[in-house]
Amino acid sequence: METIDITGGVPLGQAARKMPVAGDEGRRKKRRGQGKGRPVDPVALEEVRALLGDEPRRRDLLIEHLHKIQDRYRAISAAHLNALAEEMRLAPAEVFEVATFYHHFDVVKDGEAAPPAVTVRVCDGLSCEMAGAQNLLAMLRNGGYGEGVRVITAPCVGRCDTAPVAVVNQNPLDHATVADVDAALESKALTAAVPAYTGYDAYVAGGGYALLKACVAGERTADDVIATMENAGLRGLGGAGFPAGRKWKIVRSESAPRLMAVNIDEGEPGTFKDRFYLERDPHRFLEGMLIAAWAVGIAEIYVYLRDEYAAARAILTAEIAALQAHAPVPLPPIHLRRGAGAYICGEESAMIESIEGKKGMPRLRPPYVAQVGVFGRPTLEHNMETLYWVREIVERGAEWFASQGRNGRKGLRSFSVSGRVQKPGVHLAPAGITIRELIDEYAGGMLPGHTFYGYFPGGASGGILPASMDDIPLDFDTLNKYGCFIGSAAIIVLSDKDTAKSAALNMLRFFHDESCGQCTPCRVGTAKAVALMERGDWDKELLTDLSTVMMDASICGLGQAAPNPYLCVYKYFPHEVS
Amino acid sequence: MAIAPQRLKSSATNGAARVNFTLNGTPVAAQPDETILQAADRHGIEIPRLCYKDGYRPDGNCRVCMVEIEGERVLAPSCCRMPSEGMNVNSTGERATKSQKMVTELLLTDMPGQTTSPYKRASELDVWAGKLGVAAARYPQREQWAPDLSHPAMSVNLDACIQCGRCVRACREEQVNDVIGYAWRGEHAKIVFDFDDPMGVSSCVACGECVQACPTGALAPANGVALIEPDKKVDSACPYCGVGCLLTYNIKDEKIIYVEGRDGPANASRLCVKGRFGFDYVHNPKRLTKPMIRKEGVAKTSALLDPDDMWTAFREATWEEALDLAGGKLRAIREQRGPKGLAGFGSAKGSNEEAYLFQKLVRTGFGTNNVDH
Numbered sequence: 001m002e003t004i005d006i007t008g009g010v011p012l013g014q015a016a017r018k019m020p021v022a023g024d025e026g027r028r029k030k031r032r033g034q035g036k037g038r039p040v041d042p043v044a045l046e047e048v049r050a051l052l053g054d055e056p057r058r059r060d061l062l063i064e065h066l067h068k069i070q071d072r073y074r075a076i077s078a079a080h081l082n083a084l085a086e087e088m089r090l091a092p093a094e095v096f097e098v099a100t101f102y103h104h105f106d107v108v109k110d111g112e113a114a115p116p117a118v119t120v121r122v123c124d125g126l127s128c129e130m131a132g133a134q135n136l137l138a139m140l141r142n143g144g145y146g147e148g149v150r151v152i153t154a155p156c157v158g159r160c161d162t163a164p165v166a167v168v169n170q171n172p173l174d175h176a177t178v179a180d181v182d183a184a185l186e187s188k189a190l191t192a193a194v195p196a197y198t199g200y201d202a203y204v205a206g207g208g209y210a211l212l213k214a215c216v217a218g219e220r221t222a223d224d225v226i227a228t229m230e231n232a233g234l235r236g237l238g239g240a241g242f243p244a245g246r247k248w249k250i251v252r253s254e255s256a257p258r259l260m261a262v263n264i265d266e267g268e269p270g271t272f273k274d275r276f277y278l279e280r281d282p283h284r285f286l287e288g289m290l291i292a293a294w295a296v297g298i299a300e301i302y303v304y305l306r307d308e309y310a311a312a313r314a315i316l317t318a319e320i321a322a323l324q325a326h327a328p329v330p331l332p333p334i335h336l337r338r339g340a341g342a343y344i345c346g347e348e349s350a351m352i353e354s355i356e357g358k359k360g361m362p363r364l365r366p367p368y369v370a371q372v373g374v375f376g377r378p379t380l381e382h383n384m385e386t387l388y389w390v391r392e393i394v395e396r397g398a399e400w401f402a403s404q405g406r407n408g409r410k411g412l413r414s415f416s417v418s419g420r421v422q423k424p425g426v427h428l429a430p431a432g433i434t435i436r437e438l439i440d441e442y443a444g445g446m447l448p449g450h451t452f453y454g455y456f457p458g459g460a461s462g463g464i465l466p467a468s469m470d471d472i473p474l475d476f477d478t479l480n481k482y483g484c485f486i487g488s489a490a491i492i493v494l495s496d497k498d499t500a501k502s503a504a505l506n507m508l509r510f511f512h513d514e515s516c517g518q519c520t521p522c523r524v525g526t527a528k529a530v531a532l533m534e535r536g537d538w539d540k541e542l543l544t545d546l547s548t549v550m551m552d553a554s555i556c557g558l559g560q561a562a563p564n565p566y567l568c569v570y571k572y573f574p575h576e577v578s
Numbered sequence: 579m580a581i582a583p584q585r586l587k588s589s590a591t592n593g594a595a596r597v598n599f600t601l602n603g604t605p606v607a608a609q610p611d612e613t614i615l616q617a618a619d620r621h622g623i624e625i626p627r628l629c630y631k632d633g634y635r636p637d638g639n640c641r642v643c644m645v646e647i648e649g650e651r652v653l654a655p656s657c658c659r660m661p662s663e664g665m666n667v668n669s670t671g672e673r674a675t676k677s678q679k680m681v682t683e684l685l686l687t688d689m690p691g692q693t694t695s696p697y698k699r700a701s702e703l704d705v706w707a708g709k710l711g712v713a714a715a716r717y718p719q720r721e722q723w724a725p726d727l728s729h730p731a732m733s734v735n736l737d738a739c740i741q742c743g744r745c746v747r748a749c750r751e752e753q754v755n756d757v758i759g760y761a762w763r764g765e766h767a768k769i770v771f772d773f774d775d776p777m778g779v780s781s782c783v784a785c786g787e788c789v790q791a792c793p794t795g796a797l798a799p800a801n802g803v804a805l806i807e808p809d810k811k812v813d814s815a816c817p818y819c820g821v822g823c824l825l826t827y828n829i830k831d832e833k834i835i836y837v838e839g840r841d842g843p844a845n846a847s848r849l850c851v852k853g854r855f856g857f858d859y860v861h862n863p864k865r866l867t868k869p870m871i872r873k874e875g876v877a878k879t880s881a882l883l884d885p886d887d888m889w890t891a892f893r894e895a896t897w898e899e900a901l902d903l904a905g906g907k908l909r910a911i912r913e914q915r916g917p918k919g920l921a922g923f924g925s926a927k928g929s930n931e932e933a934y935l936f937q938k939l940v941r942t943g944f945g946t947n948n949v950d951h
């Protein structure tokens with residue numbers, strides 16, 4: 001293979017030249033306030049000022065500003081970081097800890113080499129690994145791309161139905177092969193292609209925003225709309241399943257100003273439903289969001305989108321602008337915020353910390369975000385898909401939604417199906433459908449040569465069930481008695497070519513990489529679990545003890561659910577570990 | 579957790595309603611604003627704690643203080659949780675104890691040698707491990723960080739760090755120096771100075787609050803002195819300035835080995851670099867410890883005296899003699915030139931009370947208002 005040199009791309013900025021740390025001499029002359037330890041490089045400061053333009057230097061914009069530096073220089077040098085701290089009147093240590101928390105910021109310390117201009121991220125999530133990601137990774141690493149390209153792994157990038165996936169800078173390649181990566185490098189296809197979707201005009205032409213207008217015009221009351229949501233029984237689709245209507249009621253009763261935070265971090269391995277809807281019908285979500293904001297009396301809205309969804313970011317940026325330009329009703333301010341590579345920022349309080357420009361470390365509850373959320377204000381926090389269904393439910397009525405469902409359950413679910421099935425993808429199916437029905441009726445059956453062996457009913461966190469337990473209605477609550485949960489309805493189907501044991505290890509590695517590092521049970525627990533599981537011969541006593549403290553004493557759902565995969569192996573796949 | 583810092587003092591007693599709850603089967607009453615842990619302390623019930631430090635904002639990250647609250651799905655951190663009326667809390671039951679012990683074991687697992695701290699005598703982790711009966715660490719150890727001995731007064735050995743974040747709160751919230759951060763994430767999360775710089779070249783002002791805050795000795799006074807058992811502890815006030823910070827001198831073989839801040843109205847256990855680390859002068863053989871009087875016939879000069887050769891110019895005197903001499907001379911000037919011939923310039927090291935006495939002397943004794951420091 002030819003060596004491709006792409007270093008010519010963007011220069012790392014004059015300021016990236018080595019900046020000495022202030023020695024004794026420098027410390028004598030230190031200024032009060034920012035940058036006491038190391039002098040601020042004037043060139044770097046000018047570069048940072050130019051990038052920030054006249055945007056506010058508010059703390060909550062720190063991550064946005066870090067993105068500007070990373071995008072421009074493909075790295076964040078110590079000099080730029082120091083200049084940013086100076087410019088934002090923040091302590092260097094605080095800026096450094098935020099920048100290093102997020103995987104998509106390449107902080108380059110004094111004297112360290114800047115990363116190559118091109119980064120190829122190979123998804124090593126379970127669905128991609130089952131589709132040969134490790135093989136692809138090995139081939140790319142031996143690809144002889146030279147200095148200009150680095151090949152690294154990435155956690156699930158939310159395209160599991162087209163596994164394996166590689167992302168070249170911001171350009172995701174579905175069913176990726178080495179040839180695809182070569183082609184992308186050669187043609188410098190480094191940005192995401194934006195798929196065709198329903199834009200503002202088309203959405204309005206199809207009757208869009210009529211409901212919102214009717215609400216604001218007083219043709220419907222907030223009480224009615226909330227009652228409809230409650231009667232429909234729509235539950236939060238981000239994973240926790242809290243009844244949406246009830247959440248609106250709770251937040252509405254809190255004191256103003258109330259804020260809203262929309263969760264499009266979609267990091268749960270196996271989940272890609274939010275991206276699916278965003279890339280097709282973004283205004284349906286935006287209208288639902290605005291109806292919720294109207295019903296609850298929301299002053300400002302923050303939309304948090306994971307960094308991996310570059311196409312969706314382009315769409316949302318354009319469509320929010322279009323919406324604001326032709327506002328069907330007076331709009332509250334809508335702020336689109338960009339994640340930076342951290343699964344934990346999908347946890348609602350971690351997301352709020354991130355919106356505030358901090359590390360994504362979950363907060364302790366109580367107080368709940370409904371009472372103390374973004375900037376300490378009562379906050380309505382929703383998964384994007386929950387809001388996506390608002391318009392249809394209110395238009396068609398609570399009855400319509402509640403009358404869907406199967407096996408005694410109510411409503412619809414968007415299942416993200418991946419793994420060993422013929423037709424992976426987002427399948428909108430009745431809540432309560434069994435895995436067998438889902439595979440046969442929606443996912444086109446198992447892949448040829450593969451026999452159904454087991455499944456993850458709810459992404460990485462929701463546990464693993466064996467093929468023999470194929471008649472459980474898939475819905476909130478129904479899986480609890482098996483030690484599992486449906487979460488974001490990410491179904492990963494395993495076959496006789498897979499083992500639950502290696503699937504569990506894949507997931508524990510994910511949790512280990514994504515733990516925020518705040519609390520002992522999860523920070524240390526995920527690390528020890530991976531170390532024990534990598535031994536091949538699992539130590540049941542040690543792993544069980546570990547699971548107790550992780551489930552009982554972790555701060556957030558990540559640590560609490562992290563042992564689920566291996567506990568399910570012990571429970572449902574004992575032959576693999578005996 | 580980054581909610582607005584609040585100071586939780588266990589001593590507050592006022593008219594607001596107490597909260598009655600049950601702790602380990604016993605009815606107890608918490609003061610308003612008191613956490614479960616603080617209420618337990620007042621009732622003599624000991625709950626382990628590591629990331630909690632009295633007076634600091636509780637952060638709730640170490641999870642060693644977990645208690646079981648009836649009706650709740652998971653355990654709760656007693657250092658952060660307020661009791662509510664009628665709550666049923668258990669800190670010693672099987673479930674709570676299991677987590678307390680497991681957290682301790684996991685932290686012990688990652689200590690150098692998987693055993694007691696090699697940097698600090700009776701570290702808080704070691705004390706709790708002892709009380710909880712956690713002896714052996716059964717898990718594989720993490721990769722360790724290299725030591726950072728770049729600072730003359732403090733040593734950084736993060737192989738003993740339990741990531742409790744007390745040093746971050748010490749530096750950022752208590753002293754507002756903003757030098758220490760907690761960078762990266764997950765298992766790789768690390769205590770850093772500025773941009774992960776060596777402590778000695780960072781913007782650290784060496785107040786040592788982080789050393790005082792660290793429960794394991796990962797941050798410790800340099801040269802291993804935290805391992806030495808002092809012969810005695812002497813409570814004192816800092817001699818450097820008039821603020822009056824209280825401190826404790828730890829003494830071994832009649833030498834000060836290290837200093838700890840002591841809770842006083844002026845300093846709430848905090849110190850600055852001088853009070854904490856600037857005590858070597860005490861044992862300096864050249865330190866003046868007795869009154870001296872210039873010898874007859876030795877002329878005054880502006881040249882600096884050689885400290886090794888003081889006795890050619892001075893002789894030892896008693897306090898009475900020295901005070902008589904100085905007082906006599908001051909009186910002579912006043913008689914000769916009147917009050918305008920004198921002014922008082924006191925030391926910034928004097929305490930408030932000493933400053934008061936000094937101005938009293940100048941105003942009433944000298945008869946002038948020309949007094950300053």
Ligand SMILES: Cc1cc2nc3c(=O)[nH]c(=O)nc-3n(C[C@H](O)[C@H](O)[C@H](O)COP(=O)(O)O)c2cc1C
Pocket residue numbers: 235236237238239240241242263264265266267268343344345346347348349381382383384386387556557558
């Ligand atoms: C570790 C962790 C990761 C999460 N990731 C997401 C996510 O990516 N997207 C999401 O909407 N909710 C996620 N959640 C759930 C949110 O905390 C929250 O429950 C949800 O966004 C609420 O919105 P809903 O009521 O509309 O479902 C996550 C929770 C945990 C504990």
Ligand code: SF4
Pocket residue numbers: 344361362514515516517518519520522523554555556557558559560
């Ligand atoms: S459980 Fe894990 S992710 Fe959650 S707060 Fe603790 S360390 Fe962070």
Ligand code: SF4
Pocket residue numbers: 738739740741742743744745746769788791792793794795796797
């Ligand atoms: S250095 Fe000490 S105080 Fe700081 S986090 Fe580590 S153990 Fe805690």
Ligand code: FES
Pocket residue numbers: 123124125126127128129155156157158159160161163165269270271
């Ligand atoms: S995209 Fe690779 S596992 Fe989800």
Ligand code: FES
Pocket residue numbers: 626627628629630637638639640641642643644655656657658
């Ligand atoms: S002492 Fe309560 S969590 Fe650390």
